[in-house]
Structure formats: structure tokens, C-alpha cells
Amino acid sequence: MKELSKRTSVFTDSVIRRMTRISNEYNAVNLSQGYPDFEPPVEITNRLAQVAAEGPHQYATTWGAQNFREALARKQEHFSGMKVDPNKEIVVTCGSTEAMMAAMMAVTNPGDKVIIFSPFYENYGADTILSGAEPIYVPLNPPNFNFDADLLEEAFKQDAKALILCNPSNPCGKVFTKHELQVIADLAIKYDTYVIADEVYEHIIYAPHKHTYMASLPGMRERTISCSSLSKTYSITGWRLGYVIADERIIDRVKKVHDFLTVGAAAPLMEAAVVGLNFKDDYYLELQRHYTHMKNLFINGLNQIGLKYTEPQGAYYVLVDISEFHYNSDIEFCEWLAREVGVGAVPGSSFFQENVNQYIRFHYAKKDETLNMALEKLSHIYSKARVL
Structure with a gap:
């Protein structure tokens, strides 16, 4: 055979x-x-019980139910300070795993190079290979897991199409400082590189550290693809509700990839999860x-x-x-x-x-x-x- x-x-x-x-x-x-x-949270599971009886039980809009996208846009605007258009800048995915894969496939061509910090979540290398791209690994140096800016620039100089950033980082728990993110942003702008930001742990931060959204830095809104999910924030890892937030030009491509990958996220779970997205501070x-x-x-x-x-x-x-x-x-x-x-x-x-x-x-x-x-x-x- x-x-x-x-x-x-x-x-x-x-x-x-x-x-x-x-x-x-x-x-x-x-x-x-x-x-x-x-x-x-019991508010979410109680709502799920209602949805089980009432619906919806059929396909939602491919890129996510309208009320879910609107609630998500409000939440992200509140925490990031950036205006998000729920109709043009969001795709709801089956977990952040699909969000990362859809982002990679929307951005890269076979043979393109992608920068990945090491250590890294194991899916990043696989996503790169499945996209036909070539990973370039840049070490984060223990025990503080800082990076060498000169070494990072050498990776950018290899005509990298994208960089994958996990912040806060799985597995090492690093929170990138605003200065470190600015270094990455400056290089991304200089070498015309996209940043695919996995921000799934955005709300799990330990004082005095603070989370800075990569897309919020000057010049980065149009070249950052922000990927996240509800899994960690609301303790619903089995619900597989993720999302991509990016510039309309990028999201238009992500929508098409997502449509052929999974069609859409689960309609009943999106309906129940809206309750969580509306939680207060x-x-x-x-x-x-x-x-x-x-x-x-x-x-x-x-x-x-x-x-x-x-x-x-x-x-x-x-x-x-x-x-x-x-x-x-x-x-x-x-x-x-x-x-x-x-x-x-x-x-x-x-x-x-x-x-x-x-x-x-x-x-x-x-x-x-x-x-x-x-x-x-x-x-x-x-x-x-x-x-x-």
C-alpha cells in the first residue's frame, strides 16, 4: 500500500x-x-441546564453565535482597552487548539518560517508542521526564562512569517514584561512579521506581575492574531470554546479556514457561556x-x-x-x-x-x-x- x-x-x-x-x-x-x-461557576452550569431544555441545538453562525461574540467583544474591550468589532474581528473556535491552528493556516504558506520560543506548549511545533511551515526555535533561558534579543533578531532575519507567543507561558509560567513585549513588537514591525499570541492564561497572573496584550502595543493591532479560550478562565476545559481576535483582513481568512476545519463551535455551550462572559470584575x-x-x-x-x-x-x-x-x-x-x-x-x-x-x-x-x-x-x- x-x-x-x-x-x-x-x-x-x-x-x-x-x-x-x-x-x-x-x-x-x-x-x-x-x-x-x-x-x-454555578451560574454557567445552571444556564447550561436551561439551555438543555430550551435550545439552541442546531448550528450557530459559523464564526460564532451573535450574542456570544458581542459579550466576548465587551469583555475583551474592558480588559485590553481595545475596541473589538464582534462582527468583523472575532471567530469562535472549538477551543484555543483550533484557534491556533486556524491562525497558523490563515497566515503561513508551505515553506514559511515560524519563530517559537522554547520551552513551548507541544501543539505549536505540530501546528507549524501541519501548516507546512518550518519552526525556528529561540530559547528562553532558565531560571528566569528571559530571551536574548540579539538571538531573537537573528531568527527574525531568516524572513520569519510569524512568531508564536504564549503569554503567560505554558509550561514555565513566565509573564512577559511590557519591555520584553516591546522588543518583540519592534522586531515584528521591523521585519514585517505576524505575532500569533496564545493568551489563554490572561486572567491567571500573580502579583506584582501584569498581563499586557500584545495587540495593545503601538503598531501591533493589525499584525497580532490573539488566540484564547474560556477553558481556563471559567474551568470548562471540556467545553472546547476558543476564539481568534484580529484585524478584519486576517479574520476574513480565519473564518474560511475555521469553516472547513470544524464548521462551528457548539451552539448550546456558547449560549450557556455568555453568562460567564458577562461576569463583573x-x-x-x-x-x-x-x-x-x-x-x-x-x-x-x-x-x-x-x-x-x-x-x-x-x-x-x-x-x-x-x-x-x-x-x-x-x-x-x-x-x-x-x-x-x-x-x-x-x-x-x-x-x-x-x-x-x-x-x-x-x-x-x-x-x-x-x-x-x-x-x-x-x-x-x-x-x-x-x-x-
């Missing part, structure tokens, strides 16, 4: 989802795949307080255990340094951790283009009892480990 696709032959299964399966196999506390174990302040509490609970526990880590500035992940355990493979370490210690994590090598093998990623979007259970199990890590 004829060979299958060459461009997908290099793919593996998702390491993140694989670690969830391994965690389940050993009944480990799953701190690998990034979804919460607490419920969404106190919801987002409480969200920040809640995640700050979870972060502090978890990293204080890591401190007591003696594990080394990089403190996150945003998102809900923490990279832990496992160098002292002298494993040759972080994948083997994570399998051992799930099997013998009872806690699931993601091997850091799945996020780095460089040969990095000393990090694992935990996430802490969990109830207090879940985090305390994980920390209790982790407290035995040294007694169970093969420390050389």
Missing part, C-alpha cells in the same frame, strides 16, 4: 495526555494534564485570589519537601528541577514517580527543543485536598528515589 503522510510521520502521541493515562494506570494524583478538579479578582492560594499552597509544600523549582508568574504550572535524582530520562522519572510515589507529572523534555532533561511539570489547578494529597505523597520522594 502507498505510504501515509510524511508530514505526520514525525508525530508522537501527546506526552501530556500519555501521562494522564499513566497516572490513571497507577491511580496516581494527576498533576500532569492541565485541567481543574473543581466545578465551573469581582469574578476575575476572585479567580486571581483562588489561583494565588493554590500556587502558594503547592510551592510552600515543595519548599518543605526540599524540591527545587522555578516560581510561576502566571498560568498554573511549575517546573521542578530533578537533576539531583540523576535519571538519564525525565520520561522514565515521570513513570517512576507515578508508579512508586503516586503523583503524575509531565517530562519537561516534551516542551524543550534543546536537549533538556532535568525538569518535570506539575500543575496545581486542584482542590486543596488534592494538592495536599499530592504533597503528602511527594514528601516520600527522597526515601523512595534512587539518589546517586
